Amino acid sequence: MSTNTDMRRLSRLSAILLQLQTKRMLSANNLAEKFGVSVRTIYRDIRVLEQIGVPVASLDGKGYSLAEGYKIPPVMFTEQEANALVTAGQLLHLNKDSSLISAYTEAVDKVKAVLNYAAKDKAELLTERVAVSPASIKQATSNSLTAIQNALTSFAVLRISYTAEGKTESSERLIEPFAFYYSAQQHWTLIAFCRLRNDFRMFRLDRMGVVELTDMKFTPHQLNLQEYLQEKEKNFITTDKQLS
Incomplete structure (x- = not known):
């Protein structure tokens, strides 16, 4: 197996693990379609995850899920992903609900917390360099x-x-x-x-x-x-x- 193939598979395994973390259940067909591979390849990938100790549960042939209580280390965000969240956060002020703005701000702070120093500095710089016209931001009309x-x-x-x-x-x-x-x-x-x-x-x-x-x-x-x-x-x- 070539180095490129190994890297693609490793990347796919990481992505499958992330998907299992974010969704309660995923079928082999869902995963195969998302990653552009065969269902048989997904079966092999799931076996690899099981072999390295990831508790993947099969739910009566309906799909796969992570065993309840299994904790995955914090996800690391790329610079581009962090910047996208920072920019979206500024646009969020147009939504007119203060509770959503507050929750999103806290979420972005948690994202910044796991960035490396260089990406963190860039995210802070971007926060200072993105603005929304004050005429577009009116007082929040709800908070529920x-x-x-x-x-x-x-x-x-x-x-x-x-x-x-x-x-x-x-x-x-x-x-x-x-x-x-x-x-x-x-x-x-x-x-x-x-x-x-x-x-x-x-x-x-x-x-x-x-x-x-x-x-x-x-x-x-x-x-x-x-x-x-x-x-x-x-x-x-x-x-x-x-x-x-």
């Missing part, structure tokens, strides 16, 4: 995005107070978070099943008052996000008209 994200992924019911378009008084809702949509008006919108209306609705985060996590759980919805959005667009229903 990250809390709602947690509810969405945990299938937890939220209790919110909500002021609909054109109304002055808020109403209390129990909602089941389904998906997020960033509108053309640059507002974060939550698509959720509203128990008051017994239907899916769009709720602008800047119109939410209280956002409270309840102890209630709901069954995951099978709604397809893209189909839902396409149907709304086809019917010429704007976000504001859906907020009721």
Whole structure:
């Protein structure tokens, strides 16, 4: 086997390990398609990982996952990857949700912490040399995005107070978070099943008052996000008209 082939395989093994770290389960077909190799090659790669002590579990023929509790050393970022995150962080100030800005800033700080000194200095320099027009940055209009994200992924019911378009008084809702949509008006919108209306609705985060996590759980919805959005667009229903 040539040196180039060995290097490609070593690179692929590292990449497979990274994929297994970031996904709960991956099939051999998924991995073969991602890396442009045969399924048989993936089988061989998985055996190599097992032989060097990586606890790869096979889940009833459905795919592979890392054994729960297995810890992988911190991932090292390239200079280009770190710079991309730094630049994206500046653009993130346009999103108008303070909780997301805070969480992203903390994440980027953790990335910087594992960089070598040279890359760290360059990342700091880039941070000082990327700016967004002040006219584009308005005061944050919500601070609940990250809390709602947690509810969405945990299938937890939220209790919110909500002021609909054109109304002055808020109403209390129990909602089941389904998906997020960033509108053309640059507002974060939550698509959720509203128990008051017994239907899916769009709720602008800047119109939410209280956002409270309840102890209630709901069954995951099978709604397809893209189909839902396409149907709304086809019917010429704007976000504001859906907020009721």
